[in-house]
Amino acid sequence: MNKRALLFRLGAVLVLIAIAACMMVIGRGHTIYLDNKTLEYEGTEYKACYRATLYGPDGEKISRLNARERGMSTNIGQSFSMTVGIIEQKDADEVMQTIALKLPYNMDGIIVNIPGYLAGLPQDAWMSEFVATPSEAELQEEAPADGEDVLAGAEF
């Protein structure tokens, strides 16, 4: 193999590795759980608001969270931004707030406490990892049994 061909191939491999690395960052998926729950931090209580409404990027309502409720959103990439309409008390007006976060790469599920975030507390106070527990069905599923036809036809 001549030098030019070798360099060309090495270049191609490096480009592919670079694209793969980019894809790993921009395509990392996270599930974000937004909690409208009272948070206690260093002896101070940050009360859940009466109602928090989550809005999507086009301004459409995604979900409405009463006190002690949890909402969920999925996100691709390392930054997350969402508009939340906060109603502090029953007859109060809705105040729009933006939640903008840099998501940790190693966490699949991330719990964000809205009252803690809006109070400007440090990240450890309002962010934690969501660790899902396997369901009963997921715990029961097993590998193909002996003799089971693993060569059975698939849908085409």
Add this chain to the structure above:
Amino acid sequence: MKNDNFGKKVVGLIRDNTVPLMFILICAVCIPISGFSLPYLINEIVTRMGRNIFLILALLIPIMSGMGLNFGMTLGAMAGEIALIFVSDWQIWGIPGVVLAMILSIPISVLLGAFCGKILNMAKGREMITSYILSFFMNGIYQLLVLYIMGSLIPIKHFSIKLPRGYGIRNTVSLLNMRQCLDNLLAVRVGGVKIPVLTFIIIGVLCLFIVWFRRTKLGQDMRAVGQDMGVARDAGINVERTRIISIVMSTVLAGFGMIIYLQNMGNIATYSSHSQIGMFCIAALLVGGASVDRASIGNVFLGVVLFHTMFIVAPKAGAVITGDSMIGEYFRVFVSYAVITLALIMYETKKRKHKSLVGQQLQQAQKEADAHE
């Protein structure tokens, strides 16, 4: 005389296109019986075209280099599945997930393709049966990897992918987070029919690549090898290397095709998705009028349309005629195998006929030469 020529032409045309004509006939009978509406049928066919054409196009290059129908494309499908399992575990979603899976599948496909190519070089003239058996052998290795090595030696993090015992991959891996991401991006609806524009653009690019590749030096070498290995070798072409490259290219493309296919389906049947894919792709190509030594992009498109029309309408038509939809299911599987058998028999008959014709001509020439002496 003119009429005689015309008649011969028609008979020749029918003889050369027996399989597609047979399928057109089956579809023409089954479509009205099934009672499906035209928009529904078109929608289904367009979806399946986007899902399968890339995979079937992967078969064209080995045919060009005279290696017949590459049943070893299953190896590429396995590479695509392994890449998707990793991407799914690393939680890379959407189009980046698909692109990453394609990149990851390349080294696996190249390795498997090179291995397959080397084996096929040892079995010249028996490439199809060798690649068919090789795919069974590789299926065993794949199962060893997926069932025992993944999760134990190769880290797999998510319990939704890993078996509860702590190692091995579940029967089904969900691709919900990348389901139809290629098909939905730039999708257009025309009269209730969803057209996956991006997928068709990717297919179009591959078609253009194949057309371009045929004109390159390597493409010409492959055609020369496909026509006559001895002559190609005398002309200074490295026959073995050219054949390996064609199988590697086919395996890599099959890996990409499998990823496109699975993102459309939205889940991986870990232990069975790849097993029949080679058989169905080959059947679809043959239905389009291709043969063991000749196939074109047109054959791929026609084959997918006819084969899938039959796939869609046969169970319903079977249910209407016999009252049991399973008859239709059996029928389509039977037809898949039958069409491959028929194509192989026709190819062999044609080859023998050609050989005997050459023999007769030689004998005649010999007789004439003897008479002159």
